[in-house]
Structure formats: C-alpha cells, structure tokens
Amino acid sequence: MTSEALKFEIRDNVLSIVGKDTPEEKELKAFDLLVRDIGKAYRAELLSKEDLKELARSFGDDFLNNTMQGFGLLKPYGYAGDFMMIDKIYTQWESGIPKYKIWDEYFHNHAAPKAVRNRKKYFKKVFSNLASQTNDELHILNVASGPARDLLEIMEMAHVKDIPVFATCVDIDDNAIQYASKLLKPYEQKVSLVHKNMFFFSPEYKYDLVWSAGLFDYFNDRMFRIGLSKMKKWVSPGGTIIVGNFNKENNPSRDYMEIFGEWFLYHRTKDELIKLALDAGFERENICVSSEEENVNLFLHIKMPA
C-alpha cells in the first residue's frame, strides 16, 4: 500500500470510530489496534508529524473541549501534564456529556493514567514506611508538586495516625501552586508552597524525603543529572531521594499519549536511571530502582548515608 493510501485508510478508520455516538467495547478495542498501527506507520516513516496532528484533531472541537483526551491535546495551561490534567487523572474525571463518558473511561483505563494513580499510592506507602521507623518529625519536599493531591492524602493519613509531618511543595507554575494551596488549606500550618523553578530553588532546611514524580521524564539527561545533583543538598543524612520516570521498556500507552495527546516524555530503563544517578555523583550501593504495580512508572531511590 502506498503511504497516501495508508493515510486515507487510517483516517477513515479513525473517523468511523470517532463518528459513533457511543462507541462500543469492541470499537474501542479496534481503536487500540489502530493507535498501535499508526505508531508503527509513523516509525516506518509512512506517516509524517503533520499526518499525526491531523488525526489527533479529527475528533473535532466539541470532543476535544470536553474530554480527557482533548484536554491532553489542547494543553489549556500551555504544557503537557499540567496540574489540572493530573488531578483529573487522580479523581478520574468524566465528561458531563453522556456520549463522551465512555471515551473518558477509555482514557482512565489506559496503563499510563493507572500508573499516575499508582504513583500516588506509592508515595503514600513510602511515607507510611518512613513513619513506621520513627517517632520524630518528618520533613518532606515535593518537587514539581502539581495539584499536590498526593501530599494532601499523606497529610490526611498523618492527621488520622497522629504523625508529625511538615512539607514543602515547589512548582514552577503559579496556577499549580494556587490550586494546591486551596487543596491543602486544612494543613496550611504544616505545608509551605513555593512558586519556583526547581533549578533556582534553595531550601533553608534539609528533608527526610525528597520526592519528585512526573518531572524528570521531561528532562534530557543533562538536566536530569543537574536536577538530581541539586537534590543532594536538600536531603538529610540518612534521608531518601525518590525520582519517578516513565519506563522505556513498558508503557503500553506511549503511542496513545504521543499521537493523540502530543505528550512526549523521556522514557528510561532501570539501568539508564542508575547510570544517571552514578553520573550525578551518588554511590552505587545507595541506589535502587523500583516500580508501581503497572511497571509503567519507575522510581529511582537514593538513600543517603547517615
């Protein structure tokens, strides 16, 4: 098949699914296969970037303005993965327009949004393990905190269990900081929110846990190393740095994110994360990599010597 014929066939197939008032399960499965084929055709250079753009927009303005997939593509705050998008993933937001609900369910059932929800669970688990080892105050730094719903749930847990915890959130986007400050209002005495680029951030204290998910996979290797080395000064002796990154070896949503959301991330393997940590000056014995249940988000752990 010529590239032109393939383009038409793919466009027709996409339109035939998009055109349905309410696609059924089998049509959404067909859409999954289509996404995979589009990804393959793009990598084989049978489709151009422009073709992908046209396909992503073939869903139409109404769809794009009222669905998770559309918010992802339109980027109302100017960048992929803004605080609102992430919070809509956490809360599994669905369109009030009945015919689009199924598309939002489809979105939330993808591996990547599941992994995002899992990373909140992961953060909470790390926190409870830490809290179980001490009665002292715990100090957490959440770098690129976005909506900070993860921290809100940690503060709620700490409140119920009477765990003394203080936290700082840093984010480059003032809208994210404003949003997080509303969410964290009940804990305003214990949480400070800092509107800053992490590369210009220099905290007054050191933290037991420095956590950052959904940031380092936007960085190239050079920025990754610089960001990670900065964190060395922010963590207490015996404390831990944890940095999340999408897994190069397992992200079944990658084509969907890139083609229909124009959401591009630096995916990395476990070994690549370890190498970056070594290059940033950490010792091998203090480094390990783990993952959430979907194995789509990896977590680089660095335990500082006491």
Ligand SMILES: C[S@@+](CC[C@H](N)C(=O)[O-])C[C@H]1O[C@@H](n2cnc3c(N)ncnc32)[C@H](O)[C@@H]1O
């Ligand atoms: C994908 S969200 C992740 C939010 C949150 N960590 C979570 O997982 O729920 C990425 C966040 O990184 C923030 N961000 C991007 N570059 C940053 C930088 N250089 N310094 C601080 N925040 C940054 C964005 O504003 C956005 O809120």
